[in-house]
Amino acid sequence: xxxxxxxxxxxxxxxxxxxxxxxxxxxxxxxxxxxxxxxxxxxxxxxxxxxxxxxxxxxxxxxxxxxxxxxxxxxxxxxxxxxxxxxxxxxxxxxxxxxxxxxxxxxxxxxxxxxxxxxxxxxxxxxxxxxxxxxxxxxxxxxxx
Numbered sequence: 001x002x003x004x005x006x007x008x009x010x011x012x013x014x015x016x017x018x019x020x021x022x023x024x025x026x027x028x029x030x031x032x033x034x035x036x037x038x039x040x041x042x043x044x045x046x047x048x049x050x051x052x053x054x055x056x057x058x059x060x061x062x063x064x065x066x067x068x069x070x071x072x073x074x075x076x077x078x079x080x081x082x083x084x085x086x087x088x089x090x091x092x093x094x095x096x097x098x099x100x101x102x103x104x105x106x107x108x109x110x111x112x113x114x115x116x117x118x119x120x121x122x123x124x125x126x127x128x129x130x131x132x133x134x135x136x137x138x139x140x141x142x143x144x145x
Contacts, residue, residue: 023067030070037076038063040094044087 025031035052041062043054051059051066062083069079083091 023063025067026071033076034063034067034070037070037079038066040092041066041080041083042091042093044091050093 023034025034038052039050041051043049043051043056043059044062045056045058046054049059051062066079066083069082074082080092
């Protein structure tokens with residue numbers, strides 16, 4: 001019985017240590033703004049998850065920091081600028097279109113166009129081979145049927 005009680009107490013303590021403290025929102029509007037903003041920001045550790053979806057410790061810290069900045073009266077753009085200054089534009093899921101981000105925005109289109117040109121050239125090359133092979137030869141060897 002002692003062992004069971006000790007086990008349950010240990011389980012309770014470890015569960016409470018793993019529980020995440022809910023963030024103190026002032027109202028539902030602030031919570032909605034927070035959720036929208038953290039969905040637009042990338043976790044700097046996970047790289048493929050938003051700040052809202054990540055379970056990484058740094059994401060938890062950044063969510064707290066975002067809420068603190070909101071409580072200080074900063075706008076969404078000011079918060080994004082603050083995080084961009086600290087973590088570069090990588091922290092933004094939709095970086096602004098600038099000279100150094102053109103590759104991010106235009107790269108996929110360029111790859112798609114290059115692939116389309118390659119496929120069209122390949123199809124034309126194979127079609128010309130097929131046409132050449134399908135043409136009957138005009139040689140007359142004198143044998144008739």
